[in-house]
Amino acid sequence: MGNAAIARGAIAAGLNLISGYPGTPSTEVLETSAKCNKNGSMYVEWSVNEKAALELAAGAAYCGARTMVTMKQVGLNVASDPLMSLAYIGVKGGMVILVADDPGPISSQTEQDTRTFAAYSKLPCFDPSSVQEAYDMIGEAFGLSEKYGTPVLFRPTTRVCHGYASIDVKDESEYKKVQPEGFVRDPSKWVIFPRLSYNAHMKIEARNVTLSDELSEYSRNLVIPETASDCRKGIATHGISYTYVTEALAGKPAPRVMKVTTPFPFPEKAALKFLDGLDEVLCIEELDPVIERELTYICGKHHLPVRIRGKLTHDVKNAGENTCASVAENIASFMGWEKLGKADIEEAPALPVRPPVLCAGCPHRASFFAVKEAMKGKKSVFCGDIGCYTLGNAMPLDMVDTCLCMGAGVNITQGIGHIEPDTNCFAFVGDSTFFASAITGAVNAVYNQADMTLVILDNSTTAMTGHQPHPGTGHTMMGEIVEKIDITAVLHGIGVKTVETVNPLDLKNAVETVKRVAAEKGVKAIIFKSPCAVIIKPEKPAVIDPDKCTNCKRCIKSLGCPGIVLKDGRAAIENSLCTGCGLCSQVCPFGAISPAKEGK
Amino acid sequence: MQTNIMICGVGGQGIVLTSKLIAATAVSHDVPVMSAETIGMAQKGGSVFSFLRLGDGIASPMFPEGTADLLIGFEPAEAVRMFPYLKKGGTAIVNTHPIMPVTAALTGSDYNGENMTEYIRRNAEKAVFLDGNKAISEIGSPKVLNMVMLGAAVAAELLPFTLEEIEETMKATVKPQFAELNSKALRYTA
Numbered sequence: 146m147g148n149a150a151i152a153r154g155a156i157a158a159g160l161n162l163i164s165g166y167p168g169t170p171s172t173e174v175l176e177t178s179a180k181c182n183k184n185g186s187m188y189v190e191w192s193v194n195e196k197a198a199l200e201l202a203a204g205a206a207y208c209g210a211r212t213m214v215t216m217k218q219v220g221l222n223v224a225s226d227p228l229m230s231l232a233y234i235g236v237k238g239g240m241v242i243l244v245a246d247d248p249g250p251i252s253s254q255t256e257q258d259t260r261t262f263a264a265y266s267k268l269p270c271f272d273p274s275s276v277q278e279a280y281d282m283i284g285e286a287f288g289l290s291e292k293y294g295t296p297v298l299f300r301p302t303t304r305v306c307h308g309y310a311s312i313d314v315k316d317e318s319e320y321k322k323v324q325p326e327g328f329v330r331d332p333s334k335w336v337i338f339p340r341l342s343y344n345a346h347m348k349i350e351a352r353n354v355t356l357s358d359e360l361s362e363y364s365r366n367l368v369i370p371e372t373a374s375d376c377r378k379g380i381a382t383h384g385i386s387y388t389y390v391t392e393a394l395a396g397k398p399a400p401r402v403m404k405v406t407t408p409f410p411f412p413e414k415a416a417l418k419f420l421d422g423l424d425e426v427l428c429i430e431e432l433d434p435v436i437e438r439e440l441t442y443i444c445g446k447h448h449l450p451v452r453i454r455g456k457l458t459h460d461v462k463n464a465g466e467n468t469c470a471s472v473a474e475n476i477a478s479f480m481g482w483e484k485l486g487k488a489d490i491e492e493a494p495a496l497p498v499r500p501p502v503l504c505a506g507c508p509h510r511a512s513f514f515a516v517k518e519a520m521k522g523k524k525s526v527f528c529g530d531i532g533c534y535t536l537g538n539a540m541p542l543d544m545v546d547t548c549l550c551m552g553a554g555v556n557i558t559q560g561i562g563h564i565e566p567d568t569n570c571f572a573f574v575g576d577s578t579f580f581a582s583a584i585t586g587a588v589n590a591v592y593n594q595a596d597m598t599l600v601i602l603d604n605s606t607t608a609m610t611g612h613q614p615h616p617g618t619g620h621t622m623m624g625e626i627v628e629k630i631d632i633t634a635v636l637h638g639i640g641v642k643t644v645e646t647v648n649p650l651d652l653k654n655a656v657e658t659v660k661r662v663a664a665e666k667g668v669k670a671i672i673f674k675s676p677c678a679v680i681i682k683p684e685k686p687a688v689i690d691p692d693k694c695t696n697c698k699r700c701i702k703s704l705g706c707p708g709i710v711l712k713d714g715r716a717a718i719e720n721s722l723c724t725g726c727g728l729c730s731q732v733c734p735f736g737a738i739s740p741a742k743e744g745k
Numbered sequence: 746m747q748t749n750i751m752i753c754g755v756g757g758q759g760i761v762l763t764s765k766l767i768a769a770t771a772v773s774h775d776v777p778v779m780s781a782e783t784i785g786m787a788q789k790g791g792s793v794f795s796f797l798r799l800g801d802g803i804a805s806p807m808f809p810e811g812t813a814d815l816l817i818g819f820e821p822a823e824a825v826r827m828f829p830y831l832k833k834g835g836t837a838i839v840n841t842h843p844i845m846p847v848t849a850a851l852t853g854s855d856y857n858g859e860n861m862t863e864y865i866r867r868n869a870e871k872a873v874f875l876d877g878n879k880a881i882s883e884i885g886s887p888k889v890l891n892m893v894m895l896g897a898a899v900a901a902e903l904l905p906f907t908l909e910e911i912e913e914t915m916k917a918t919v920k921p922q923f924a925e926l927n928s929k930a931l932r933y934t935a
Contacts, residue, residue, distance in 0.1 A: 251783060275804075276779075308806040309765070309780040311772045395804075433758035481847065491868055494860045495826045499846045501791040507757040540851060701850050707790050710845045711853065719844075721887035722757070 147276040147519050148173035150312060151243065152281035156181055157314075159321035161210035161238070164198040166581065168611035169252040171245035175215045178612075180620045187559040189622040191613050194551070194581040195220035199242065206236035206296070207335060209286055210324040215243045216258050218300075219550065223260075226524065230337055231296055232266045233345040238325060240296040242268075245306050248466040254531070254550060255279030257465060258432035259300040263409040264632050267349050267354060270298040270409045274387040276310040282365065282406075284321075293352060300538040302431060304466075306383040342634040350729065353410040360413035365406035366420045376400045378480060379419060379570075381436050382429040383408065389472035390429055400480065411439040420444065420451050424592035427479040428455030428744040431467050454479065503536045505708030506683065506724030508675035509602050511649035513537045513544040514704060514728070515673075516600065518652075519659035525569040527692045528554035530583070531635040532575040533609045534602050539625040541705045545573070552582030559586075559595040569663055570597040577607035579632060584639075591640045598663050599641070601632055604677040612680055643669040650675055652731040684725030685720050693737035700729045700738065733735045747800035747807045748905060753827040754819025755844045756793045758890030762884060762918075763799060763817070770906050770914040771799050781806035785803050790847065794827055796830060815903045816869075817894050819877070820844050821861035828865065837869040838897050840877035840890065863884065873901055876879035888923075892930035900934045 155163070166176045166243045179189045188205070190346065192198035195216040201645055216224060221244045228242070240255045247253040262310040263270030269504075271286050273279035290297045303464055315440040332342070360366060387404045394402070405412070419427065428437035437455035444451050454460045461475050478486055503510045513534075516527070529535055529545035530553065538545035547557050563572040574583045574605040590597055607613040614620050616630040635645045636727040643665055647658045655673070662669050686708070696715050700706075708723035709716055718738075730738040750767070754760050764780050766865035771778035796807045810829045816841040818824025830835060843858030865872055879892045892915070899908045912931055916924045 155863065304781055304806060307782060309768050309778070310806065311768075311778050313778075385805070389807075391804040456896055467782060469807050490829065491864070493828065493863055496822050496826050496861075497846045497849050497854065497856050499791050500848065500849050501756075504790070539847075675856075705847050705851060707847050711850045711855075714853075714855075721881075 146162065146173055146277050147308050147585075149177040150276045150280040151299075152177035152181065152524045153285070153299065154280040154610045155213050156187070157320045158239075158284035158287045159211050159323035160187055160213055161323055161325060162202060162212045164192045164201045165243075166192055166195045166198055166220055166223075167613045168220050168245070169610055170247060170303040171215050171217045171220075171243065172524055172610045172613070173306070173621070174213075174243055176254055176611075181550040185623065191615065191622050193616060195224040196227060199224040199231070202240060203227065203231050203236065206238040206240040208328045209238040209323075211323045212238045213241045213243055214506055216245075217253065218259055218723040219254055220244070221262055222257075223551065225266075228268075228296075229266055232268050232349065233339055233342050234335065235294040236290065237294065238323065238478065239290040241283065241286050241290060241299050242296055243299045243301075243416075246300055246302045246432060248302055248303055250467075251303055251505065256432055258435065258523055259298060260408040260435045261433045263300075264435075267353060268296060268298050268409070269293075269360075270300060270407060270528045272408055273301050273305055274300070274406070274408055276305065276308050277312040278365070279305055280312055280314065293356070295352075297387050302384055348666060357410040357413050360407045360410060361412040361416075363407060363412065365404070366412045367402070367404040367406075368415060369402050374401065375397075377422065377424040379403065379423045379426040380429060380476065380479075381405060381419070381426055381440060382538045383436060384431065386429045386431055386467045386472060387471045389467055390476065392469055393473040393476045397482075400609050405436050406437075408435050410528075414637070416440060416443050417447065420449055423451050425452045425454065425479075427475065428453065428484055429461060429467065429475060430455060430474055431643045435520060438471060446616045459733075480622065499627040500539060501536055502539055502705065502707055503533065505676050505706050505719070506678035506726040507533070508604055508649050508673065508678065508726070509534045509537060509657065510542065510704060510706060510727070511652065511675070512600065512602055512673040513551045513573075513614055514650060514658050514732075515649055515655035517542065520569060523569055524567060525571060526558060526565075528558040528561070528570070528572045530554040530572070530574045530578050531609075532578055532602075534573055534575055537573070539705060540701055551578055552586055555583045555597075555599060556588030557591060558597050559590050559593070562596050562682055565567045566596070570595075571600055571663075572597060573602060575608075576601060576603040576605065576632065577613075578615045580616045580630070582633065584651075587636065587641065587668070588639050595668055596666060597668055597718030599636075599668065601670060601672045603672050603674045605631060605674075606677050606680060608677045608679065612677070632672055641668050641670050644672065645670070646674050647731075648675050649673040650726055650728055652728065677726050678726065683723075684727075686720045686723035687727070687729060688739045689716060689718060690737045690739065693735050694733055695737070697734070699734060700732055703732055704729060747798065748815070748817045749813045749832075749905075750797040750799070750812040750817065751794060751827050751830045752797060752817045752819075753792070753794035754840075756791050757821060758793070758819045759820060759888070760793045760795055763891040763895050764797050765919060766911060766914050767797055767799075767904065767906075769918065770911055773914065774791070774906065774910065776905060777803065779803050779806040790828060790915045792823055794823075815898060817898055818865075819890065819894060819933055821858035821865070825861045825864050831869065834870050835866050836871040836873065836876075836903055838873045838894065838901065838903075839865055839895060841874050842876055842878035860872065864907035873897055877927060880930070880933050884926065884933060886926055889927055892927045893933045896931040897934040899931070908932065915921060
């Protein structure tokens with residue numbers, strides 16, 4: 146896997162410390178590092194959020210350690226405050242900020258492009274096109290970081306992160322060993338002040354000019370063929386799209402191709418070589434038209450009569466992922482080649498849609514259902530957050546009215562409450578998200594006298610990204626068993642007086658608790674505590690008694706659990722999915738579904 | 746010689762592991778391999794598919810429609826969804842047992858997969874159908890559907906590996922107590 150290759154490449158480059166916050170498609174970089182850390186020679190940490198992770202890695206890099214911090218693209222927004230300043234301060238040891246972008250988006254809120262963030266923060270950026278290149282290039286990124294004393298960005302996309310390939314790796318004897326010098330006190334270097342920032346800004350701009358020249362000579366900023374051919378058309382591309390271009394051009398009279406591996410600082414001189422003698426260039430990019438803008442700028446600056454085409458000229462679509470087929474089509478149309486005909490096959494029958502849903506046995510389903518039952522007929526708003534529980538929006542639960550970004554729900558619900566005081570305001574937040582960025586929102590609510598119910602969905606893990614530890618789980622990535630941070634104590638500590646913990650799978654009790662707590666004024670909290678269904682051993686599946694079942698389908702219509710299906714028009718348990726959580730037996734008005742535990 | 750394989754089904758059926766087993770077998774036999782799959786949101790009952798490519802001279806882990814030599818469909822509708830990837834003359838191996846999505850149960854749909862299986866039967870030049878539900882109940886575990894499907898692909902001589910070679914990788918991958926069960930599943934169609 147690309148992410149594993151990046152981790153192994155970083156370890157081969159002498160990695161001393163790695164921190165991060167989980168997020169698809171970046172998560173496995175840190176997980177692989179932890180797996181490879183059997184002798185404990187590195188420090189590995191899932192931090193509480195991306196900002197903490199980046200600051201921690203910066204501190205270690207101040208000491209001369211080689212450090213890496215991992216996150217997904219939206220995580221960089223959380224870490225952007227330290228990032229922007231760190232660009233001015235710089236580092237001593239090599240520091241790579243790994244940010245995985247998600248064209249599509251396949252599992253993200255936005256289609257933001259970290260290459261654009263690189264230009265904004267003025268930091269060098271590496272954009273690998275394959276698993277092998279990611280492995281080889283991460284060491285080069287550390288080298289450049291150390292040479293210029295600056296953090297660098299490394300931004301694979303999903304298809305590189307989650308692509309698998311057989312690759313050549315270094316022998317352990319070739320691994321670099323880094324002995325950090327330690328922190329050397331120097332307030333004129335490590336303490337940011339306006340005067341320092343002015344000087345640093347001047348230096349950064351000058352450095353980036355030098356870097357652009359240096360990167361024009363970088364062998365991974367490819368121009369093929371190197372010598373001019375008769376073809377006066379060119380294709381500029383990057384990342385995984387480069388492989389699609391390669392496949393689309395296989396066996397064809399090829400146009401000139403430029404692969405931009407360092408989008409910032411843009412390798413201008415290499416681009417001039419590429420543009421020389423061309424009439425037209427098609428830019429094949431995912432996310433922002435970064436290369437297209439740069440080439441358009443370079444053509445203007447140097448008065449080159451080359452037409453630059455791509456997303457800005459509507460030749461390539463603006464959003465979503467590229468595919469082999471879309472790139473082949475873009476190129477065929479640009480080159481004036483015959484369009485690839487669709488295969489002549491019979492139209493498929495109407496396919497069932499499969500939106501992602503909460504797993505069978507997921508305790509979040511029970512939590513949402515309990516709140517829904519308790520608030521029936523009352524004016525309410527349910528603000529959701531980022532995690533598996535965003536899927537509580539699906540029918541029939543339909544319990545997520547808003548979702549914006551990590552930790553936003555607790556504040557959004559306060560805003561709604563100030564405008565609509567007669568509304569019962571709820572914020573749902575998972576345990577990991579609570580620690581990551583909802584505690585500040587809770588403090589805000591208490592101090593500013595909000596009227597709301599904070600619902601913590603505590604499944605004792607970070608489920609969405611594959612079960613990483615967080616401060617409430619009691620273990621760390623270094624394998625230590627540590628004292629858990631108690632959510633109830635945190636809430637009491639900041640002044641939330643009512644904090645009730647209830648098992649959501651005990652439906653009657655859960656509904657009553659919600660009714661009682663929600664009726665109080667001010668900020669109050671309910672902790673629905675029940676472990677993620679994926680990490681516990683399932684109970685025996687539920688059994689439907691055909692004599693008692695009246696086929697009212699209440700179980701299906703209220704819960705939407707994948708463990709209950711329709712068979713010949715009747716509700717039936719799907720044994721391969723049912724975990725025996727017992728929620729449906731509490732919902733059935735006729736007692737027709739036996740609670741799983743009896744079946745043991 | 747290149748082989749393109751599309752493996753598809755529903756999240757939780759073991760598609761990713763199937764893809765990894767073939768890829769790991771390739772690595773241990775020095776066959777170049779690339780693959781790509783969707784993980785994340787789609788795991789939770791959504792459509793899951795994995796591109797797998799074996800052989801020399803491959804640049805991209807994904808391949809375009811109409812170029813798969815082999816389509817392994819763990820669920821009939823998912824096999825139809827990915828059917829355009831199968832090349833003319835390619836082979837489809839399809840589990841005929843449907844998985845009804847929650848949305849279908851809610852709307853009272855009568856989806857049972859039969860028209861999907863019929864579509865594949867009409868349109869694939871070569872197709873192998875098997876009842877995965879029958880297989881797993883005979884073997885005694887719902888978790889081994891992926892091994893049954895993989896075994897069927899090997900039995901149809903569509904992978905450049907023998908059953909023993911795949912089995913070796915499987916034994917190195919799964920927990921020892923599940924090895925025998927998985928071996929039984931791999932050999933179900935043999």
